Amino acid sequence: MIKVPGSCGELAQGIFNGRNMLITCPINWYSAVTAKQAKAPAGDKNKNCKSYAAVELLLKRYGQMLPVELQIQSDLPRGKGMASSSADIAASCQAVAKLLGKDLGEDEIKDIALAIEPTDGVFFSGIVAFDHIKGGVRQSLGDPPPIRIAVFDFGGEVDTITFNNNLDLTRIKNEKQLDFNEAYELIKEGLVSANPVLIGKGATISALANQKILPKPQLEKMIIEGNKYGALGVNVAHSGTVAGVLFDKSMLFEYDECVQAVLSACKNVNYLGAADMVPGGIIDEA
Secondary structure (H helix, E strand, O other): OEEEEEEEEEEEEEEEOOEEEEEEEEEEEEEEEEEEEOOOOOOHHHHOOHHHHHHHHHHHHOOOOOOEEEEEEEOOOOOOOOOHHHHHHHHHHHHHHHHOOOOOOHHHHHHHHHHHOOOOOOOOOEEEEEOOOOOOOEEEEEOOOOEEEEEEEOOOOOOHHHHHOOOOHHHHHHHOHHHHHHHHHHHHHHHHOOOHHHHHHHHHHHHHHHHHOOOOOOHHHHHHHHHHOOOOEEEEOOOOOEEEEEEEOOOOOOHHHHHHHHHHHOOOOEEEEEEEEOOEOOEEOO
């Protein structure tokens, strides 16, 4: 079985030095995939599945015609900005590569995933800043300090491909470059120095800047309530519907009280559960 973490949105997302970038926020909610040889090619039901499309590209790379069956188990809700498709695709490709007696590198998975859609970098080790549109830039920023996230959903779904094809998106992102640059530097310093406070500040800056792109009603109320109960700040899915209230696991905080306060203050927001930030990467549970 191959496992890849999903995400609670991103720690930050925007334009940095003229390139689209996101900073990953992998969590301990996973997509787990097992691959086996099938008796016949996948039926019509699976032809539009992103994971099967990625596997088809992988098999073509190796000149294989092997029909495969994927068994996918996921902790991740769809269409929420939690990297469900990215995790599925990465785990599926590595599971099929293993079936073929091969081991894919992270960059090989990146190339296949980006051929399907803009992708989150949760399959890269650690926390990375990553060009999720073209994949030309990847910067390793280190491993996360102990951070717990209260994951909330503002409702609805966002289609990754449709969102990123918005012609007005680049203009708005360019207007917010200074915000992303500040967020990036704070998060980078926070990861290098294992300082969750800086990570929370940077994530909150990026979350608020994104209100001009994909607004989340009552996000400011969520920030206020989080501050009352010892939270570091918030992060969001910049092209999704979830937001996270971040807590330093090494410090005292009132987690359950905060969750209830957010639910009382922010109407029509659902609590999805608690998650811990983890290093990204591919896990082989053979």
